[in-house]
């Protein structure tokens with residue numbers, strides 16, 4: 001995710017990346033690389049480590065005054081404030097499309113200073129949504145994981161297109177564009193998805209036949225189960241941090 005965030009941020013910023021693997025070629029020519037444990041002076045600190053690495057990774061950042069932005073799942077603002085002895089904390093949950101400025105980023109803050117700095121820095125990454133912290137675990141399961149759900153859906157359309165005899169390249173463009181178009185249409189018209197279903201389902205037509213099979217296969221239930229499982233896992237990560 002650190003790489004996705006970097007890609008979406010304006011390059012006028014100066015980046016220092018602190019990590020364990022200094023052979024990572026991605027950062028060559030993009031950022032100054034420093035080994036894990038280095039004390040770095042920055043204007044803002046972005047915590048993009050796994051929850052299990054929270055303690056070792058923040059060791060050099062305890063008692064800093066600058067705003068801390070965490071993207072870690074399951075680690076609360078209070079835990080970050082207490083650990084880092086810093087009152088200006090943002091906890092947010094970006095998703096992969098931040099790399100092209102199309103992210104959805106729910107966030108919660110401790111102070112106005114933290115929110116101001118966060119908005120200045122992260123606005124180019126996509127839609128910033130202020131939210132209560134109690135919703136962040138659930139949003140992680142829904143929005144953080146959403147690129148996966150969309151990918152599985154598009155992959156299924158690809159297989160389907162091949163099965164009904166379409167050329168591979170044509171199916172790929174069609175599946176991606178129709179997914180974007182369908183989502184943009186819902187966004188633009190501000191209608192409920194089931195209204196769209198009624199609009200496209202003509203009596204005895206192709207769509208209602210397709211829908212019948214989707215319902216029989218339990219597609220909606222599978223998606224609901226997936227989000228619920230991701231939600232439960234997000235809550236579990238808090239305790240894994242202790243291992």
Ligand SMILES: NC(=O)c1ccc[n+]([C@@H]2O[C@H](COP(=O)([O-])OP(=O)(O)OC[C@H]3O[C@@H](n4cnc5c(N)ncnc54)[C@H](OP(=O)(O)O)[C@@H]3O)[C@@H](O)[C@H]2O)c1
Pocket residue numbers: 001002018019020021022036037048049050051053056057071072073093094095096144
């Ligand atoms: N993946 C997503 O779609 C997504 C979305 C939203 C939020 N998140 C959150 O983002 C965080 C990172 O996830 P990820 O998928 O990007 O994981 P990842 O690819 O494993 O990246 C973790 C990074 O942490 C670095 N790191 C580990 N220990 C460190 C230490 N002691 N000091 C400094 N750096 C250290 C690693 O450096 P090395 O490579 O050098 O080991 C690596 O660059 C997680 O907390 C996750 O909940 C992920």
